[in-house]
Amino acid sequence: MEVTDIVLPDVDTVLDNGLRVVVVRTxxxxxxxxxxxxxxxxxxxxxxxxxxxxxxxxLHHHEAERIDRELAAVGGELRAGTDARRLILSGFALGGDARDGLPVLLDVLAEALLGFGCPPGALAHERAALAERLRVAWSHPAAVARAALQRHRFGDDFAALEIPDPAQLPAVAFEDLRALHASAVRPAGSVLVLTGDLDPDRALALVEAALKCWPRGRGFARTPGPPPVRGGRLRPYDRPGAVQSHIRLSARALPRTDPAFPALQLADLAFGGYFASRLVDNLRERNGYAYTARSGIDSAPGSGTLVVEADTSTASTAAALAAIRGELHRFVRQPPSAAEIDAARRYAIGSTTTAMASPGSLAMAVANLVEVGVGPAWLHEQAERLGSVTMRHVMAVARKFYDFRAFTGVVVADGASATVAGLVAGDDGDDQGDGDGDDDNGGHGGPSFG
Incomplete structure (x- = not known):
C-alpha cells in the first residue's frame, strides 16, 4: 500500500464553533x-x-458505570492526556459492517467537553494517582536527561512547563480545574481527526450533531514557543551511583513548514535517524560506545530543534562524546553521498507507509501535522516531496545545521562534572577527528560544543 492511497483527507472543514474536523477513510x-x-x-x-x-x-463522570457499559458494547475506549501544548483525547470503537460505535464514542466525548463532570470526591484519588505516576516518571533516567536538556537550552521556567513537580499538585483545587475546563476546553483552535472504516459524510454529520452545542469560547492560550537554541559548552548533571551516562545534544533546526525541511529530514536520517546512519554505525556497530544512539528533529508550531542522543556506560562517556563530535565534523566536511541520500529517502517513504497503515497512528499523525501548520495532506505528498530533494539540497543543510559549534547539551552521569571538566580541559578547540574515536587526543578529548 502506498502512502498516497491512504492519507488524503476526505473531509477537512471548520465548523461554525471553530472546531476543525478532518476525516480520512481507511x-x-x-x-x-x-x-x-x-x-x-x-x-x-x-x-x-x-x-x-x-x-x-x-473523563470522570457521576455516571461513569453507564458510560463504561456503552463503550464496551461497541468495543470502544476513550482516554485523555496532555503535554506542554495541548490536551489530547484519544479513542476508538467498532466501525464498518460491525456494530457502529462512532455515535456512542462521540456522545461520550461530548459529555466530557460540554462540562466538567468529575465528582468533587474523585479529585483526591486522581491527585494521589497522578503524583505517583509523576514520581515514577521522574525516577526514569530518560526523563531526568530530558529535563536537564530542557533546563539547559530553554531555562528553568520553560522546562517546568513540560513535566510538573508532584509537589505542585496539592495546591490545585477543584474550582481551579472547573475554571480551566471552562476557559481552555473550547472548539476554537481545536482539531478533531477521525480515521478508519467509516463513511466520511456521515461521520461529519455525526460530529456536527454531537458537538453543535460546544460553545466557541473567547479564544485559546498557546504555550510560548521555545527560545532559539544557541551553541555552547556542555553542562554536567551529576547522578551519583548511575551506571549509565546520558548524552543529550541540541541545535537549531527548521520548522516543518520551511521549504528546506525535506532536505533536513533526509540529512538527519543519514546522520543518525535510523539504523544505517553514520552515528549508529560509529557508536554502536563499530565501537560499541553506546547502547542507544540516534538523532531526530523535534517539531513544534513555528520551530524545530535538532537532538542527538546517546546512552553509554560511564567508562565510555568521553569516547562517545568524542565520536559524536567527530561525526558532526565529518558530516559538514563530507556531507551525505548520493547513495546515503537514496537509502535515507527509501527508508523515510517506507517507514511512513508502514506507520500510517494503523488508523490510530494515522489519526495522531494528521492531528500533529495540522498543529504544526502543514495540513493533513502533508503525508499524501511525502514521496513526491522527498523525491524532489537533490544532493545539493542535502549538502547545504548538512553544512548549515550540523556544525558542532551550533550544538549545546548536557551529560547526565555519575561524576559528570569531572568528566565534562576533563573533556573541556583536553580540548584544543580545533578538533578534526574522523568520528572513529581515534582523534588526536586518543579518543578521550572533549567536545566543547561552541
Missing part, C-alpha cells in the same frame, strides 16, 4: 479511531500541574 480494519487536540497553553510552571490533573479527571 477501511483496513473495522475500526474507527478518534483524536481530538485542544490547545491548552502553559505560561507559568503551575499550569503544568493544573493541565495534568485536568486530563486525569476529565
Amino acid at each position: 477501511p483496513v480494519v473495522p475500526l474507527v479511531e478518534l483524536r481530538l487536540v485542544v490547545p491548552c497553553g502553559r505560561t507559568v510552571p503551575r499550569d503544568a500541574a493544573r493541565s495534568e490533573l485536568l486530563a486525569a479527571c476529565l
Whole structure:
C-alpha cells in the first residue's frame, strides 16, 4: 500500500464553533479511531500541574458505570492526556459492517467537553494517582536527561512547563480545574481527526450533531514557543551511583513548514535517524560506545530543534562524546553521498507507509501535522516531496545545521562534572577527528560544543 492511497483527507472543514474536523477513510480494519487536540497553553510552571490533573479527571463522570457499559458494547475506549501544548483525547470503537460505535464514542466525548463532570470526591484519588505516576516518571533516567536538556537550552521556567513537580499538585483545587475546563476546553483552535472504516459524510454529520452545542469560547492560550537554541559548552548533571551516562545534544533546526525541511529530514536520517546512519554505525556497530544512539528533529508550531542522543556506560562517556563530535565534523566536511541520500529517502517513504497503515497512528499523525501548520495532506505528498530533494539540497543543510559549534547539551552521569571538566580541559578547540574515536587526543578529548 502506498502512502498516497491512504492519507488524503476526505473531509477537512471548520465548523461554525471553530472546531476543525478532518476525516480520512481507511477501511483496513473495522475500526474507527478518534483524536481530538485542544490547545491548552502553559505560561507559568503551575499550569503544568493544573493541565495534568485536568486530563486525569476529565473523563470522570457521576455516571461513569453507564458510560463504561456503552463503550464496551461497541468495543470502544476513550482516554485523555496532555503535554506542554495541548490536551489530547484519544479513542476508538467498532466501525464498518460491525456494530457502529462512532455515535456512542462521540456522545461520550461530548459529555466530557460540554462540562466538567468529575465528582468533587474523585479529585483526591486522581491527585494521589497522578503524583505517583509523576514520581515514577521522574525516577526514569530518560526523563531526568530530558529535563536537564530542557533546563539547559530553554531555562528553568520553560522546562517546568513540560513535566510538573508532584509537589505542585496539592495546591490545585477543584474550582481551579472547573475554571480551566471552562476557559481552555473550547472548539476554537481545536482539531478533531477521525480515521478508519467509516463513511466520511456521515461521520461529519455525526460530529456536527454531537458537538453543535460546544460553545466557541473567547479564544485559546498557546504555550510560548521555545527560545532559539544557541551553541555552547556542555553542562554536567551529576547522578551519583548511575551506571549509565546520558548524552543529550541540541541545535537549531527548521520548522516543518520551511521549504528546506525535506532536505533536513533526509540529512538527519543519514546522520543518525535510523539504523544505517553514520552515528549508529560509529557508536554502536563499530565501537560499541553506546547502547542507544540516534538523532531526530523535534517539531513544534513555528520551530524545530535538532537532538542527538546517546546512552553509554560511564567508562565510555568521553569516547562517545568524542565520536559524536567527530561525526558532526565529518558530516559538514563530507556531507551525505548520493547513495546515503537514496537509502535515507527509501527508508523515510517506507517507514511512513508502514506507520500510517494503523488508523490510530494515522489519526495522531494528521492531528500533529495540522498543529504544526502543514495540513493533513502533508503525508499524501511525502514521496513526491522527498523525491524532489537533490544532493545539493542535502549538502547545504548538512553544512548549515550540523556544525558542532551550533550544538549545546548536557551529560547526565555519575561524576559528570569531572568528566565534562576533563573533556573541556583536553580540548584544543580545533578538533578534526574522523568520528572513529581515534582523534588526536586518543579518543578521550572533549567536545566543547561552541
